[in-house]
Structure formats: structure tokens, C-alpha cells
Amino acid sequence: MTSxxxxxxxxxxxxxxxxxTSLVTATEYAVKHGAPVITDRLNPLPIxxxxxxDYPEAGQEPEPxxxxxIHLAYHNAAGLVVTEDKLWVNGVPRTEWAKFTFEPVIGGVKILSDKGLSLRAGHRGAQIVLTTPQPEFQETWTLEYVxxxxTE
Incomplete structure (x- = not known):
């Protein structure tokens, strides 16, 4: 499919x-490779x-x-990384952040890593994993523009 x-x-x-409603959420406690990224209930604090x-390089011109x-909105240095086919948020240099593309699917988008693996939410509270893409709703996401x- 086309991104x-x-x-x-x-x-x-x-x-x-x-x-x-479940949202992609950074957990509070870092372990091993950073803080695990999970899906959780809507939290009144958006942090x-x-x-x-954003584009991999700030100020980059868009290309097809x-x-x-992807990074935490209020922590400009905390980006998403993929290690052991799991999603983490970590304060590493921007060049080490994982890169993603988005593909349309019925009901939303599929988020794919630069290795072609799909983000999958098994259930609320489970760490998001990356897997071979399947036509399943656990791999379908909605992006709500806020x-x-x-910039600070």
C-alpha cells in the first residue's frame, strides 16, 4: 500500500x-531501553x-x-525508539529515533516502522509491539490532530 x-x-x-478510548501513552517508569509505550485510558493530563x-530533520520540506x-509533545528530546520489536520512549539523539510511515486502512491508519513492521496494541496496558502487518483492528490507529x- 502507499504511505x-x-x-x-x-x-x-x-x-x-x-x-x-485508549491512547498511546508513555509510562511513568523507565526500564531497560527507556519508558515502555502502552495504550491506556484517556488521562486528563496530556503530558x-x-x-x-514531525519530519526526521526539523524544518525539513515534505516529500511524498x-x-x-514521533516524540512526546512536551518533552522535545523524548522520542520513540524500537528495541526488541517493542516501542519505547527515550531521551536519545533525534538521529536515533525510529522512523514511521502511515498507510490508510479501513477505519484509520496503519503505522509502520522503517523496517515495515506494524505497531500493534494487544490490549489496554500492554506494551506496544511491532509485528508483521496483518489486517487486524489491533494494528489500526486514529490520529487526532490537537x-x-x-516549541519552547
Whole structure:
């Protein structure tokens, strides 16, 4: 399938799993490779649930099918990384952040790593894993645009 462009900005990333709204969330405690990234209920504090989707190099001009990086909206140095086929957030240099593309699927988008693996939310509270893409709702996401990128 062909990747689609995404407007750089702040987003809430909704998981399509059964039950109340679940969002991609950074956990509070770092272990091993950073803080595990999970899906969790809507939290009134957006600090761990709003993400910036941006080009790998700040200020980069968009190109068709270009990859994106994702980091915590209010922690500009805390980007998503992939280790052991699991999703983590860690304060490593931007050049080490994982790159993602987005493909349209029924009901939302599929988020794919630069290795072609799909983000999958097994259930609420489980760490997000990367797997060979399948046509399953656990690999379908909705991007809710919240606003422009906030620079400090």
C-alpha cells in the first residue's frame, strides 16, 4: 500500500481496541531501553498522551512517502525508539529515533516502522509491539490532530 502524508503537529494517537478510548501513552517508569509505550485510558493530563509527529530533520520540506519521527509533545528530546520489536520512549539523539510511515486502512491508519513492521496494541496496558502487518483492528490507529508543534 502507499504511505500517506501527515501534517506535522501534536496528536493523540487512538488505538482501536475494545473498550473505552485508549491512547498511546508513555509510562511513568523507565526500564531497560527507556519508558515502555502502552495504550491506556484517556488521562486528563496530556503530558504523556500528546505526541508530535514531525519530519526526521526539523524544518525539513515534505516529500511524498517521507518517513516521520514521533516524540512526546512536551518533552522535545523524548522520542520513540524500537528495541526488541517493542516501542519505547527515550531521551536519545533525534538521529536515533525510529522512523514511521502511515498507510490508510479501513477505519484509520496503519503505522509502520522503517523496517515495515506494524505497531500493534494487544490490549489496554500492554506494551506496544511491532509485528508483521496483518489486517487486524489491533494494528489500526486514529490520529487526532490537537494543534501545531509547540516549541519552547
Amino acid at each position: 500517506i502524508p501527515v501534517k506535522p503537529g501534536r496528536y493523540k494517537i487512538h488505538a482501536h481496541i475494545i473498550g473505552p 504523556e498522551q500528546e505526541w508530535v509527529i 512517502a517521507s518517513p516521520y519521527v 494543534g501545531p508543534i509547540v
